[in-house]
Amino acid sequence: MKRRRPGTESCGQGWTRRGRGHLRRGPGYAVLAALLVAAAGSGCAAETGGSAPADPVRVAAARAGQPGGPPAAGAAGSVAAQAEKARRAQAARAVAAKKWGLAGTPLAPPAPPAVKPHLTTRKGFEVEGGDASLPPxxxxxxxxxxxxxxxxxxxxxxxxxxxxxxxxxxxxxxxxxxxxxxxxxxxxxxxxxxxxxxxxxxxxxxxxxxxxxxxxxxxxxxxxxxxxxxxxxxxxxxxxxxxxxxxxxxxxxxxxxxxxxxxxxxxxxxxxxxxxxxxxxxxxxxxxxxxxxxxxxxxxxxxxxxxxxxxxxxxxxxxxxxxxxxxx
Missing domain, CATH: 3.20.20.370 (Glycoside hydrolase/deacetylase)
Structure with a gap:
């Protein structure tokens, strides 16, 4: 897939220019129930931004440290607490994967690096007169x-x-x-x-x-x-x-x-x-x-x-x- 001129590339014009899933009771529902029990009493109504019924997947995900809610309670920084947070997050992801019809549960990424990798321009993508001062x-x-x-x-x-x-x-x-x-x-x-x-x-x-x-x-x-x-x-x-x-x-x-x-x-x-x-x-x-x-x-x-x-x-x-x- 080389860089191409308009009309042969994607990113706006080339290849083509230009349902809602349903949560069903099944094997994953027990996981969701456990997550919701763990979240009880923690103000789940706030997840929906008002008095509307809370989406159980979003609530469970939020309580597991996902986007949309506070991190799980516990001894922050301890290995056990972090492991439990990761386990709950992945359990919530498994429930969401069933809701949205994914073939499998997405894998959890590792923790990001403490130091970002050094980036350089890919060979063959350089510009004439360019040097390391330009964005890679x-x-x-x-x-x-x-x-x-x-x-x-x-x-x-x-x-x-x-x-x-x-x-x-x-x-x-x-x-x-x-x-x-x-x-x-x-x-x-x-x-x-x-x-x-x-x-x-x-x-x-x-x-x-x-x-x-x-x-x-x-x-x-x-x-x-x-x-x-x-x-x-x-x-x-x-x-x-x-x-x-x-x-x-x-x-x-x-x-x-x-x-x-x-x-x-x-x-x-x-x-x-x-x-x-x-x-x-x-x-x-x-x-x-x-x-x-x-x-x-x-x-x-x-x-x-x-x-x-x-x-x-x-x-x-x-x-x-x-x-x-x-x-x-």
Whole structure:
């Protein structure tokens, strides 16, 4: 999967441009019941933000230290307490996996490293006149752990089921946003941010950057930096150029307005298939997986369908999904 020009690449135009699960009583329900008993008396109604009935999966996940709730009580820092917290979190994830129709329970990632790995530009992805001062461009993060990173681009489809699904499964992902697709509903991505999603820069209008002048590239990249900071309170560190295409100006401009790294991708996920950059058509430790905020009008499935497909591939191969920003 090489970098290609518009019309032959994904990330906005190439391959295609552009249900709610039900909790059933079964083997996993006993696990959920145990988690809910453990959570009794701890103010579960707060999980729903009012008087509406609490979603049992979200409550259980919250009480197990998942997004949406306080960490489990106990002797913080003790090995036993941390082990119990991890056990409860994985039990909640197993219940959520059944609710959302996953083929298996996603594996838990290891603790992030105390020191982030040193990143360099992938061989063959250098720019003329570039040096180590420019943001590195890479498709895989250096690690020996069986982890991969999930990233979503553009921002066209804004499926509320995706937000709930990813929170209940406790699967981290990073979003790279293009303003022309996001501006009609900034609040959707604010909710994603509240749930732990880090928002990155994917330019204002998703244009082919090497074909633009220096000033035009500056507007596409740096103005998007300003908008994300204004809307979400944080200036992105990570930038993904549309179609994976860039030149020396792109990287120098990105650096000038706060970008420190340019993660591309090693594989791309769709609801019905995977597409691979490497010849072995497989995952590797530290690989970055690309997908898009798209739905049934563009794809053979919904965003939750895509997650079910990509998580089956990841889990079957023995990998866990880690948080990209913990490593980059």
């Amino acid at each position: 461009v890479f498709t895989t993060v250096p690690t020996d752990k069986k982890i991969v990173f999930l990233t979503m681009d553009d921002g066209d489809d804004k499926d509320p089921e995706l937000l709930k699904m990813m929170s209940e499964l406790n699967i981290p992902y990073s979003a790279f946003l293009s303003d022309y697709l996001v501006r009609d509903d900034y609040a959707y991505f604010k909710e994603a941010q509240v749930r732990g999603v880090v928002l990155g820069n994917h330019t204002l209008n998703h244009r082919y950057l090497p074909g633009l002048s220096h000033d035009e590239q500056t507007r596409e990249i740096c103005d998007q930096q300003d908008i994300i900071e204004q809307q979400y309170g944080e200036r992105p560190r990570l930038f993904r150029p549309p179609y994976g295409n860039y030149n020396g100006d792109t990287l120098r401009i990105a650096k000038s307005c706060g970008i420190t790294a340019v993660p591309l991708w090693a594989a791309e996920a769709f609801p019905d298939r995977m597409e691979w950059r490497e010849e072995d058509q497989d995952l590797h430790p530290g690989d970055i997986i690309l997908t898009h905020f798209r739905g049934k009008k563009d794809w053979k499935g919904s965003m939750p369908d895509m997650i079910r497909n990509v998580m089956k591939v990841i889990t079957d191969k023995g990998y866990a999904v880690a948080r990209l920003e913990d490593y980059v």
